[in-house]
Amino acid sequence: MTKFLSLLKIQLLGFLTTGRSRGKKASNGKKVGTLSIILILGAIMVFYGYTYSKIFAEALLLTGEIIQLLPLMMSMACLINFFFSFYGTTNILYSNKDYELLNAMPISKFAIVMSKLCAMIVSNLLFTLCIIIPSFFVYAKFAGDVSFIFVVEVLLMTLFSPFLVSALAIIVGLLISLLASLFVKKNLINGILLIVFMLCIFAISFISGYSMETGLASGIGKIYFILPIAIKGCTSFGYTMLFVGINFGTFALVSTFVILTYKKFNTILSTKRTVKNFKLKQYNSKGQLKSLFNREMKRLFTSPIYFVNCALGVIMNLVICIVVPIVFSSLRKEGLFIDGSIVVLFAPAIFSFCFLLSPSTACSISMEGQSFWVVRTSPISMNKIFNAKMLVNIVLNVPIAVIGTIVAMISIKVKFTLALLCVIVSLLLCTLSCGLGLLFNILFPKLNWTNENQAVKQGAALLFMVLFAFVFTGLFVLIGIKATISPLWIFVIYSATLLIFNIVTYCLIYLYGEQWLIKKV
């Protein structure tokens, strides 16, 4: 038990720590700074949870289904938890650098696996609570009457809700990793399969989305299939226990399976495939920047977690580009008039969310890890290294940003000048996210990591980017709602402001980036 608790503590530290590498004492200033950022981020998440559940509650009140609010919010949290667990499966549960170290110690397989799984559940539960607690207050406000038994039922379901999604994510993550391990370029295949899987989830959610006829729950229930039980669990303790049973039972089954097969699958996943009969060819030289760019691209495409994380914004943007024309054409067919110049006011909110949430630059320095010495001892300027990192981000995002915005503008029939300004705003947000991501990674590099998950998902740089994404998105929505001047002027102001932000960001990178980074590493 002591060994399990020690392992659990280490795993939780791995899940929950950010920019500071373990073993180093952080100064009080840094501690306060990190804590402040986490608290602000938590407050923003609570705010968004509250606002989002309020919108849901108002819609549900119209149909007299307010009882569905908490199960619906729980299902939202579960869907996001699914992706967190997915990352955890492919990087922390399996193929982790600590595998050999832990297995060489007198610790049971049960303790090793359960410590990793419990850490996964705890982090998922923390996120679920951030969503459910504000939603509960919204429910209490709208429903009025909240009984003690209802609180118990909701609490039980909340506590057990991360179990099923974590178990399913483990199975899906393992299957994808096993399939990819059949290939020499298994990391690339793994990344592509993850993207395909995510696109399928997006497609299902789009196809089975909300409609007035079927209601919110039936749409979401097609993805989160135990949602009907959760809804009934709010009024019947029997269903609450059924929900708890399904969650815990599935998790117990999957955990047993993982414990029994842990060694076997880790061996399969860590087996390296090699090229037979390699012969040297004649190789040609490339320029420094091109070579650095190619290396950055290979880094991105050979790390599934890095690839998926950075592709998330691009995918969301792509999905929106496809969805907007379809939605608008169907609305027009139904004879509904939509003022494009009003709708376009909310476009920057979508762009900022897609671009700012996870730019590749926010972890590109951290991803260098212990091999950063290679470029640091080479005759290349740090600014050239920065350029290569930013170029990757620009190449991935700009085409989608420009084409997507043009398609969206055509489909919502906006005047040329406004459409052009919208494209400029989209581009400026794209370059700003790229620069800000790099700037934060320069200020908060994390080179001492044991698995890529720590570099990609747990860096302070990403934390700042998430913070910025929420703040910018919120501001754009607020301006969109409250705006009293013409959309054209709003976009002129947006363009000018974003241009200034871009200039400041890039000046800081090129003038101080190198010296700031050297101080940190």
Add this chain to the structure above:
Amino acid sequence: MLEIKNYTKKYGNFTAVDNLSLTANSGEIYGFIGHNGAGKSTTIKSIVGTLAFEGGDILIDGMSVKTNPLECKKITAYVPDNPDIYEYLTGIQYLNFVCDIFGIGNAQRNEKIARYSSLFEIQGNLGDLISSYSHGMKQKLVLISALIHDPKFLVLDEPFVGLDPIASHNLKEIMKEICAKGGTIFFSTHVLEVAEKLCDRVGIIKGGKLVAEGKVKDIVGDKNLESIFLEIEKND
């Protein structure tokens, strides 16, 4: 070739290296010896430009690593104590990357890759991902990448760790070859026998201070380097 003048490196209040001065001339193999934590790697990291320092200066071929880092790096090659390199690249991709960064032309890169990969018996593995390499294979690849651009100054941190006997022998021969051509080698090692046989001059560092320096035969006299080193360590 290498001139360290009053070099001082501090980590907060702790002085890792204190007022170190030494010189390694062209055509010389210089051995840098000291126990764990004496300040060898700290000094080496400052020489190759991965660690900033407060006091003194380090000159490579007359150029300061502080004011002229890129020019210094062009003529320097570095082999760290741990071969952490890009595991997502294949061996050949890594070598081509290094060649591109150092601006090596097609003819030279093809000739050098063929020569050194054959010498270190790694040619058949160059198509594999570095993540599949053993520690020794990674060390060989790092050595090839260091030698591929014909450096005038070679800095090696524990270069023989993980190498098989043939590779170790080949590396020693290459080190002598570089020096015969007028190059300079500055390397740290714990294997005192190797240092004694291979080096022209040695410097012994203890607690961040250079406690002995000079030609090997002058320092050793009629004893051996190991007994001298042990005497220095005991005299505290």
